[in-house]
Amino acid sequence: MPALLEDPSTRIPPPQAHTNAASTIPPRQTTLPKAENAGVTLYPITKGPGSIPADLSAFLHAEFSAEIERGATYPMEQAMALDQFRDYWFGTFAVVAVLDEEGAAFGDGLREGRKWEDVCLGTFYIKPNYPGRCSHICNAGFMTTNAARGKGVGQVMGETYLEFAPQLGYTYSVFNLVFANNPASIRIWEKLGFNVIGRVPKAARLANSEELVDALIFGRELGN
Template sequence: MPAILEDPFTNPPAPPSLPSQKSPSDLSTPIKTTLKSGSPVTLYPITTGPSSLPHSLLRFLHAEFSAEIERGCTYPMEEPMEFARFGEYWFGLFGVVAVLDSPDGEEEGRGLSEDRDWERECLGTFYVKPNYPGRCSHVCNAGFLTTGAARNQGVGVVMGRAYLHFAPLLGYKYSVFNLVFENNVASVKIWEKLGFSVIGRVPGAARLTNSEELVDALIIGKDLVPKDAEKH
């Protein structure tokens, strides 16, 4: 669900400024939660760019994202991007990585260390960035990736809830997903469950590998500011 003015294959200008932010501690504190199976998960915010991630993790996520693009069902890109470009594209402004923890707490304190088994322990990742520039930059967009080993475990809902936690802390007021392909039923159900609504449709927007016909794209949105907060 790339930002509406984004071209991931050009050399981008410096990342846009985020809206007014909370304190760094609010944005850098990991979230601990559980999957629907009860397995513990930690979601780590990445606030200082791709260089703060273990190289092995960045390589793993690049491979997973490349495979997702090659499947041709969820992102509009037709070709994977180079590794050197991926880190800045995904983590250049603000990102989150979801990692499986062991029930006995064995991983407690290890955080995002280089020696972790990412194929088993990394469940997914998402980024948050402005959907529009300038005067409209308080409207955000996000891209989500669930890793191959984490399918059907409720990781999408866990990351969606974390997104709704962090996006308002980053100063965003509204969320827009520009390209949620209509035949991606699981994704649509997640966003409906989390209170998003379909606010538009682009007929025949995508040529996808899982459909012989052109697929409509849904535009999905949600207000990030509680209605009672708007009155103060």
């Protein structure tokens, strides 16, 4: 249920409010609605790709590369190299969702050596959608892992996005390319209060469609 991933070779600097607030946002602990209320913690990543375990970066890179290869949800045609992915995904502000471990201390879920293919459920980033005087408008890219399928992780990450983005000073969210043949993603965003504010006809050549697919542009005010 990913939204747009923009050109990986560019980075729009975040507004000052984002920079000031990023390191103050604590992890969010909740439960998965479709997994017998299993506990999950969503960890903000605010100090760049070097602040998360290398084996977790490698796992998420492999998951992202597989998603690109499937060719149905992202505009890219070729996977990124590991270093490019790490900088692109974690270079501004990102969140990683992992299952809680019984008996472990709160906040200890991102330690090196966990079996990420079993416990890492997904990740998303928050970035400005436009530069400069419009940088208070943000977008996000979402990725769920194989371990997350059918557990409601997409909704939980969407809810966390709506909680964290206003704390970073953003006032409006835009998702630029939500493909019209991705009903699961569309359902989540509509349920979370997003509206279609535009449509790009025949925007994408996707592997799961013989025809060119329209892209929907979703928008929502933040902080309400």
